[in-house]
Structure formats: C-alpha cells, structure tokens
Amino acid sequence: MTGKIVLLPGDGIGAEVIYAAKDVLEAITKKYNKPFEFSSYDIGGVAIDNHNTPLPDETVKACKNADAVLLGAVGGPKWDNNPSDLRPERGLLGIRKALDLYANLRPVKGFKKLLHASPLKEEIIQGSDLLIVRELTGGLYFGQPSERFDNGNAVVDTLAYTRKEMERIIDKAFQSAELRNKQLTSVDKANVLESSKLWREIVEEKKADYPNVTVDHVLVDAAAMKLITNPTQFDVIVTENMFGDILSDEASVLTGSLGMLPSASLAEDGVGLYEPAHGSAPDIAGKGIANPIAMILSAAMMLRYSFNMNEEAQAIEDAVEKIVNQNYYTADLKNDNGELVNTTEMTQLIVDAI
Numbered sequence: 232m233t234g235k236i237v238l239l240p241g242d243g244i245g246a247e248v249i250y251a252a253k254d255v256l257e258a259i260t261k262k263y264n265k266p267f268e269f270s271s272y273d274i275g276g277v278a279i280d281n282h283n284t285p286l287p288d289e290t291v292k293a294c295k296n297a298d299a300v301l302l303g304a305v306g307g308p309k310w311d312n313n314p315s316d317l318r319p320e321r322g323l324l325g326i327r328k329a330l331d332l333y334a335n336l337r338p339v340k341g342f343k344k345l346l347h348a349s350p351l352k353e354e355i356i357q358g359s360d361l362l363i364v365r366e367l368t369g370g371l372y373f374g375q376p377s378e379r380f381d382n383g384n385a386v387v388d389t390l391a392y393t394r395k396e397m398e399r400i401i402d403k404a405f406q407s408a409e410l411r412n413k414q415l416t417s418v419d420k421a422n423v424l425e426s427s428k429l430w431r432e433i434v435e436e437k438k439a440d441y442p443n444v445t446v447d448h449v450l451v452d453a454a455a456m457k458l459i460t461n462p463t464q465f466d467v468i469v470t471e472n473m474f475g476d477i478l479s480d481e482a483s484v485l486t487g488s489l490g491m492l493p494s495a496s497l498a499e500d501g502v503g504l505y506e507p508a509h510g511s512a513p514d515i516a517g518k519g520i521a522n523p524i525a526m527i528l529s530a531a532m533m534l535r536y537s538f539n540m541n542e543e544a545q546a547i548e549d550a551v552e553k554i555v556n557q558n559y560y561t562a563d564l565k566n567d568n569g570e571l572v573n574t575t576e577m578t579q580l581i582v583d584a585i
C-alpha cells in the first residue's frame with residue numbers, strides 16, 4: 232500500500248521545512264520499503280496570491296482524499312492588512328473544520344543538550360516528556376451565543392460541549408496514554424464549571440475501559456503552576472479547547488525553541504493533519520536557516536497516528552535525538568559547544584542518521 236500524503240507548504244519557512252520532512256520520509260521509504268506518494272497544494276497567503284482565496288476547493292478535495300496531510304505554516308506581513316476573508320489563517324481554520332480535526336496532540340520533550348535554551352531552570356525541566364491532548368472543535372471558541380448586548384455594554388460567550396464531543400477526546404487521550412507511560416492527568420475547573428463536572432464524570436466512567444492507565448484530576452490553575460514548577464510529573468494531559476490552548480503555549484517553554492515542537496490534529500476516522508507548532512517566521516524566511524526539526528517530528532507523528540508505523544516513527548525520533556545530542560544546532564538554538572548548521576545540513580544529518 233502506498234501512503235497518499237498531501238503537502239501544504241504554505242508561506243515563509245513553511246515551504247522550507249516541509250521539503251525537509253519529505254526528504255526524511257524518503258529516507259524511511261528506502262530503509263523500510265514503505266512507499267509514499269506526495270502531492271502539493273496551496274494554502275494561506277500563497278493561495279490568496281494564486282487563487283484569490285486562502286483555501287481553494289481543490290486543496291480541500293485533495294486533503295479529503297489523502298491518507299494524511301503535512302502543513303508547513305501560513306501567514307506573513309504581505310497579507311496582514313487584507314480583509315478577514317482573505318487572511319491566510321482563514322485557510323488553516325477552514326481546513327481544520329473541513330477535516331473535523333477534533334483532537335490536537337502536542338508532545339513536549341526537553342532534549343538534554345538544549346535545556347539551557349529554556350528560560351526555566353535546567354534541574355526543573357530535565358527529563359520532562361509530556362503530551363498535551365487538546366479538544367479542538369468545541370468549547371468557548373465555538374459556543375453560541377457569543378455576542379455583545381445592552382448596547383455593547385454587556386457580553387456573553389458560551390462554553391458548550393456535548394457528551395459525545397467530550398467522550399471522543401477523552402478516549403483519544405486514554406489511548407495516547409496507553410501508547411506512552413500510562414498516566415493520564417485530566418485538567419478541568421470542576422469546582423466552578425458545569426462543563427467541567429460532566430467532563431470529570433466521563434473521565435471517571437472511562438477508567439474502566441483502560442485499566443492500565445492511572446488517572447488524576449487537576450484544576451487548570453494548579454496545572455498551570457505545576458507545568459513549570461514540576462513538569463516531570465506529567466505524562467498525558469487531556470483538556471478542553473481553551474485550557475489546552477493556554478497550557479500548550481505555556482508548555483512550549485520547556486523545550487527552549489518553537490522550532491522543536493511538532494503537533495498532530497486528528498479526526499475520528501478520517502485524515503490527520505500534522506504541522507509544526509511554529510508559524511511562518513517571516514523574519515528568517517528565505518535565508519535557509521529555519522530549524523526543520525518541528526516539521527520532521529510532525530512527520531514522525533504522522534507515521535505513528537495515520538499509518539500505524541511505530542517503528543518508522545521511532546526511527547525518525549531517535550535520529551533527531553542523536554543529532555541534537557551530537558551538538559548540531561540551528562540558529563534558533565544556542566549551543567556554545569556545538570556546530571551551527573543550516574536547514575539543508577540539519578536535514579541531511581537526520582537523513583544520514585536514519
């Protein structure tokens with residue numbers, strides 16, 4: 232079986248790092264005899280320039296017919312003053328919605344040689360290795376009503392979820408915990424919010440289906456504190472949309488650079504979308520110095536979650552770890568004892584390690 236992969240390079244460094252991921256996947260093909268078929272489509276600013284829309288129909292159609300989608304990043308100053316329907320990020324929100332990507336998975340792992348790049352103390356972040364599972368299609372960002380009333384002097388936003396929406400993300404988190412260290416932390420605000428009370432009930436009900444996973448509940452304010460005072464206590468964290476939005480940005484400081492952080496966005500049965508946590512980095516775009524590791528690790532997540540290729544995913548992750556531990560680094564990281572390399576060189580080192 233040939234895996235059908237759609238590449239959405241997007242803008243800025245998105246287009247530079249996505250071909251690094253492709254090179255790494257081709258190394259996997261060589262080593263494990265697993266063929267992939269690639270096609271590229273426009274999204275974001277480049278799609279606005281070429282098609283006058285951030286998300287052309289042909290892009291949506293190709294993604295729906297693929298096995299998995301790799302996305303670089305969208306956006307840049309060129310389109311900042313466009314009207315809202317001609318903004319690059321509309322393309323991103325649109326594709327997430329079109330593919331019903333309800334589960335956002337963000338692994339956060341501190342590499343030993345990069346601990347110094349984090350503003351947090353090395354002894355605190357040493358050994359941290361966690362996965363945040365964030366609900367992506369419900370909650371406060373989508374609930375209705377969301378409006379002003381009383382002549383604009385009062386507002387309402389709505390935090391709405393159905394049991395089914397909660398169950399599917401909580402199941403996904405239990406399943407992710409089973410693949411890792413079997414420890415799940417559910418984050419909520421059950422002392423105040425009705426939505427969190429139902430959430431907590433469902434987590435308790437689901438325990439019986441996953442007897443190997445230990446579960447604890449932490450209130451979101453306490454979780455925010457524990458993430459930066461004692462991050463090694465966490466394995467998998469599951470939480471609703473807004474809490475996950477906030478906690479995943481907070482957790483990114485554990486690694487030292489945005490250039491190291493991959494993500495996966497998954498649908499129930501359909502196509503998964505994999506992208507780095509960073510944006511299009513217009514300040515360094517075109518210079519060939521972007522760190523390709525977040526994108527490459529996103530491709531590894533794709534192998535694991537969309538293709539069930541665990542060994543191949545692990546091979547990519549091990550190769551990245553090996554090269555980082557050999558003190559090679561890109562310009563976003565600082566390593567006084569290391570060797571500075573550019574995007575192409577870093578990619579080649581990882582390909583060779585595979």
Ligand code: NAI
Binds near residue numbers: 308323490520525563
């Ligand atoms: P950004 O993540 O693009 O850049 C933040 C800083 O980190 C910059 O100094 C950049 O050079 C650096 N950086 C990021 N990724 C890097 C990498 N792989 N290697 C080396 N350095 C890296 O975020 P920013 O500046 O807030 O946004 C820039 C543009 O990207 C905006 O148009 C924004 O809307 C868009 N954006 C897109 C996202 C997406 O497509 N998922 C996510 C975040 C921002």
Ligand code: MG
Binds near residue numbers: 476477480
């Ligand atoms: Mg955010």
